[in-house]
Amino acid sequence: MLLKNSALLSGALLASSAVAQFPPKPEDVKTVKSKFHQGIEISYKEVDPAVCETTEGVRSFSGYVHLPPHSINETHERQDYPINTFFWFFESRKDPHKAPLSIWLNGGPGGSSMMGALSENGPCFVNSDSNSTHLNPWSWNNEVNILYIDQPNQVGYSYDVLTNITVNLLADNEGPDAIKLGDFSEGVPDQNATFLVGTSSSQNISATANSTQHAAVAFWHFAQTWFEEFPQYKPHDEKISLFTESYGGRYGPTFVKKFMTQNELIANGSISGPGTHYLHLDTLGLINGCIDAEDAASAYVEFPIANTYGIQGFTEEQYFKAKYEYIRKDGLRDQIRECRRLQLETDPNDYGDVENTNAYCYKAAENLGNLTIAAYVESQKFGWFDITHQGTDPFPSTYLMGYLNQQWVQQALGVPVNFTAVSPAVYEAFTHTGDISKGGLLEDLAYILDNGVKVAMMYGDRDYACNWLGGEQSSLHIPWSNASSFASAGYTPLVLSPFSSGGLVRQFGNLSFTRVYQAGHLVPSYQPQAAYEIFMRSLFNRDVATGEIAVSADYGTEGREDGWTPSDVLPKPENECYVLNPGSCSQEEQAWLKDGTAIVKNWILVGREKGGKRGGRGHGEQGSQTVLAEEGMYEL
Numbered sequence: 001m002l003l004k005n006s007a008l009l010s011g012a013l014l015a016s017s018a019v020a021q022f023p024p025k026p027e028d029v030k031t032v033k034s035k036f037h038q039g040i041e042i043s044y045k046e047v048d049p050a051v052c053e054t055t056e057g058v059r060s061f062s063g064y065v066h067l068p069p070h071s072i073n074e075t076h077e078r079q080d081y082p083i084n085t086f087f088w089f090f091e092s093r094k095d096p097h098k099a100p101l102s103i104w105l106n107g108g109p110g111g112s113s114m115m116g117a118l119s120e121n122g123p124c125f126v127n128s129d130s131n132s133t134h135l136n137p138w139s140w141n142n143e144v145n146i147l148y149i150d151q152p153n154q155v156g157y158s159y160d161v162l163t164n165i166t167v168n169l170l171a172d173n174e175g176p177d178a179i180k181l182g183d184f185s186e187g188v189p190d191q192n193a194t195f196l197v198g199t200s201s202s203q204n205i206s207a208t209a210n211s212t213q214h215a216a217v218a219f220w221h222f223a224q225t226w227f228e229e230f231p232q233y234k235p236h237d238e239k240i241s242l243f244t245e246s247y248g249g250r251y252g253p254t255f256v257k258k259f260m261t262q263n264e265l266i267a268n269g270s271i272s273g274p275g276t277h278y279l280h281l282d283t284l285g286l287i288n289g290c291i292d293a294e295d296a297a298s299a300y301v302e303f304p305i306a307n308t309y310g311i312q313g314f315t316e317e318q319y320f321k322a323k324y325e326y327i328r329k330d331g332l333r334d335q336i337r338e339c340r341r342l343q344l345e346t347d348p349n350d351y352g353d354v355e356n357t358n359a360y361c362y363k364a365a366e367n368l369g370n371l372t373i374a375a376y377v378e379s380q381k382f383g384w385f386d387i388t389h390q391g392t393d394p395f396p397s398t399y400l401m402g403y404l405n406q407q408w409v410q411q412a413l414g415v416p417v418n419f420t421a422v423s424p425a426v427y428e429a430f431t432h433t434g435d436i437s438k439g440g441l442l443e444d445l446a447y448i449l450d451n452g453v454k455v456a457m458m459y460g461d462r463d464y465a466c467n468w469l470g471g472e473q474s475s476l477h478i479p480w481s482n483a484s485s486f487a488s489a490g491y492t493p494l495v496l497s498p499f500s501s502g503g504l505v506r507q508f509g510n511l512s513f514t515r516v517y518q519a520g521h522l523v524p525s526y527q528p529q530a531a532y533e534i535f536m537r538s539l540f541n542r543d544v545a546t547g548e549i550a551v552s553a554d555y556g557t558e559g560r561e562d563g564w565t566p567s568d569v570l571p572k573p574e575n576e577c578y579v580l581n582p583g584s585c586s587q588e589e590q591a592w593l594k595d596g597t598a599i600v601k602n603w604i605l606v607g608r609e610k611g612g613k614r615g616g617r618g619h620g621e622q623g624s625q626t627v628l629a630e631e632g633m634y635e636l
């Protein structure tokens with residue numbers, strides 16, 4: 001709690017404010033000990049209906065699956081740390097006991113799935129006070145049970161060992177420099193608008209999965225316990241689907257394949273024993289997924305000049321430079337290919353433990369960033385998730401960061417830990433194995449499709465980060481048995497109503513690819529109905545284009561050969577500096593935050609103190625000292 005005028009307060013108040021800096025001890029939590037595995041537990045509570053899912057009678061549960069060290073003891077796994085994986089389960093608003101279950105995972109690596117729950121496709125959105133919510137009519141739990149999971153370990157509310165920290169939001173480099181382990185034996189430092197204290201995971205990069213493959217193993221173990229033993233989940237429909245976004249382009253194919261191969265081992269008796277659970281995955285959804293590094297890389301070069309908005313994200317010179325670096329001999333494309341050759345030769349099972357291969361793949365990714373992406377990002381003119389927005393893009397809002405660090409919300413969810421939107425430790429762990437450059441995902445998708453699992457890809461056409469040009473290439477490069485039938489299917493409108501189309505769909509049998517109009521990276525935030533219809537239609541075996549046809553093995557769309565139709569550039573949103581998300585603040589605003597003249601309300605920069613020249617921005621009197629005195633006591 002920041003109290004600028006703390007001298008005015010009584011000692012008693014100060015004492016209680018020191019406690020308020022840390023998440024409260026969880027209360028009213030039920031604990032279930034695993035019947036099958038010693039030491040494994042699920043702890044959870046029913047979430048107060050005032051939090052997020054306020055629809056009458058619809059219940060939600062949050063909690064953890066606790067895996068003590070060495071619960072994952074397959075060869076090539078080294079789990080000498082506890083894994084406490086956070087989940088938030090929302091019952092379907094309709095008939096939860098008959099509804100199927102869908103799992104949602106955000107990407108990163110290191111990104112929390114609470115982003116999905118509270119700003120994309122979940123039951124609610126957080127308001128600008130970062131302390132209240134409103135319902136989402138297009139929530140994916142309208143007719144489906146949804147399970148949001150923070151993975152791998154240390155992401156979001158998931159943790160290994162509780163550890164006190166300080167966070168400097170203005171650290172020059174995001175990541176490790178921003179978070180420091182805090183020793184508070186000499187007293188807890190005061191918080192201010194850009195300096196926080198709290199409790200997090202250990203931040204130890206060795207205490208989490210360091211690659212998509214290792215994350216898949218941990219995820220399977222989580223699922224074995226949750227699906228077998230979470231008492232509140234008693235489905236009528238055994239089918240599970242997985243929808244995932246961004247880095248989920250790697251998580252999704254790998255995790256589904258992992259479940260399927262584990263199922264085979266269960267079916268033929270290679271793994272058995274009490275509590276071993278066959279998990280039937282039915283649909284995989286990929287939302288602006290970065291699936292294949294080569295497809296994504298060529299799209300990083302092309303999209304800035306070849307988007308449907310007619311926007312020039314590169315100067316001509318930048319484009320030719322990037323293109324040259326990409327195609328030249330030993331250039332970026334060759335480096336990705338060489339990484340994959342090394343991977344196949346030295347680490348075919350992708351254990352991530354061959355140092356030279358990791359280092360080569362890591363360097364390939366860094367070069368790609370430096371020689372293509374950097375020019376787009378550094379101009380600050382274009383949003384990473386939306387080429388039509390500015391670099392400090394305020395949409396979708398990140399008010400959930402404040403909301404999830406409100407003490408009463410932490411209490412309601414029963415979490416002993418602060419919320420981390422993107423875990424720097426996880427990001428770094430994955431970086432060191434060069435995970436993003438490595439291959440095998442297209443082959444995994446082929447395996448999945450050829451074994452009867454549906455794959456629905458949806459890509460917002462304003463995104464740069466994992467843009468639709470790369471996604472479309474990947475959809476065409478999946479080496480499944482019906483690849484050529486898919487490629488010759490045409491693009492047809494995504495029908496949302498008799499008068500409106502939300503995009504263009506290509507589908508053959510169980511594979512669909514949809515370009516969603518006027519959407520950035522987090523598609524459901526921009527186009528809630530389009531995303532919802534794609535989700536529902538693919539889940540319930542209807543054609544994605546209209547939802548009116550039951551999909552048969554030889555169903556195919558007809559229409560345009562390419563998905564290219566021009567789009568209008570809509571007005572940009574107004575800048576809003578949300579302090580917990582420093583990327584939303586301009587350099588100037590960051591300078592005011594640094595010199596202490598910024599006036600911040602509910603983590604939003606609303607103006608600058610008098611003498612600092614600039615006043616409020618349409619919020620009335622904020623330029624003055626008076627307002628600061630009032631605002632100086634709000635809780636951080």
Ligand SMILES: *[C@@H]1O[C@H](CO)[C@@H](O)[C@H](O)[C@H]1NC(C)=O
Pocket residue numbers: 001020021022023024166167191196197198199405406407410418419636
């Ligand atoms: C942790 O949560 C507390 C509220 O329980 C809050 O005061 C504090 O600022 C949070 N710290 C961080 C680092 O988010």
Ligand SMILES: *[C@@H]1O[C@H](CO)[C@@H](O)[C@H](O)[C@H]1NC(C)=O
Pocket residue numbers: 037070071072073
């Ligand atoms: C580790 O695996 C072995 C079999 O490979 C099993 O007997 C043992 O119970 C496992 N340990 C734990 C902690 O699950």
Ligand SMILES: *[C@@H]1O[C@H](CO)[C@@H](O)[C@H](O)[C@H]1NC(C)=O
Pocket residue numbers: 080081204205206207
């Ligand atoms: C980080 O975690 C690893 C694995 O649990 C452990 O061996 C190591 O000692 C930890 N490092 C620190 C600094 O705690």
Ligand SMILES: *[C@@H]1O[C@H](CO)[C@@H](O)[C@H](O)[C@H]1NC(C)=O
Pocket residue numbers: 131132408
């Ligand atoms: C935040 O919301 C909680 C729960 O509704 C409420 O008790 C509290 O007073 C609110 N805080 C502020 C500063 O409005």
Ligand SMILES: *[C@@H]1O[C@H](CO)[C@@H](O)[C@H](O)[C@H]1NC(C)=O
Pocket residue numbers: 022162163164184185188199
């Ligand atoms: C964090 O620091 C506070 C204040 O010193 C202390 O009460 C709490 O036990 C610490 N938590 C952890 C996980 O070390």
Ligand SMILES: *[C@@H]1O[C@H](CO)[C@@H](O)[C@H](O)[C@H]1NC(C)=O
Pocket residue numbers: 264265268269270
């Ligand atoms: C079970 O299936 C796996 C994967 O298909 C295979 O590698 C293994 O040899 C099979 N084991 C038995 C006992 O059939």
Ligand SMILES: *[C@@H]1O[C@H](CO)[C@@H](O)[C@H](O)[C@H]1NC(C)=O
Pocket residue numbers: 076077078079210211214351352353358432433
């Ligand atoms: C990644 O994790 C695996 C298993 O936990 C370990 O064997 C491997 O050495 C790790 N790789 C790096 C680069 O730390």
Ligand SMILES: *[C@@H]1O[C@H](CO)[C@@H](O)[C@H](O)[C@H]1NC(C)=O
Pocket residue numbers: 363366367370
């Ligand atoms: C990429 O750029 C960063 C920042 O300029 C630099 O530190 C790094 O060494 C570069 N990486 C490579 C592989 O050249």
Ligand SMILES: *[C@@H]1O[C@H](CO)[C@@H](O)[C@H](O)[C@H]1NC(C)=O
Pocket residue numbers: 449450451452481482485509510553554
């Ligand atoms: C491929 O398409 C044919 C019809 O052309 C169908 O019979 C077959 O089941 C399809 N296979 C897959 C994996 O979709």
Ligand SMILES: *[C@@H]1O[C@H](CO)[C@@H](O)[C@H](O)[C@H]1NC(C)=O
Pocket residue numbers: 282449450451452453454509510541553
């Ligand atoms: C397509 O998906 C459906 C529903 O999951 C499944 O029943 C069917 O076997 C799949 N089709 C093919 C050709 O694999």
Ligand SMILES: *[C@@H]1O[C@H](CO)[C@@H](O)[C@H](O)[C@H]1NC(C)=O
Pocket residue numbers: 189190191192193194195593594595596597
């Ligand atoms: C906030 O607190 C940190 C740590 O004490 C300090 O370095 C920084 O200058 C403070 N910021 C302002 C604006 O006072």
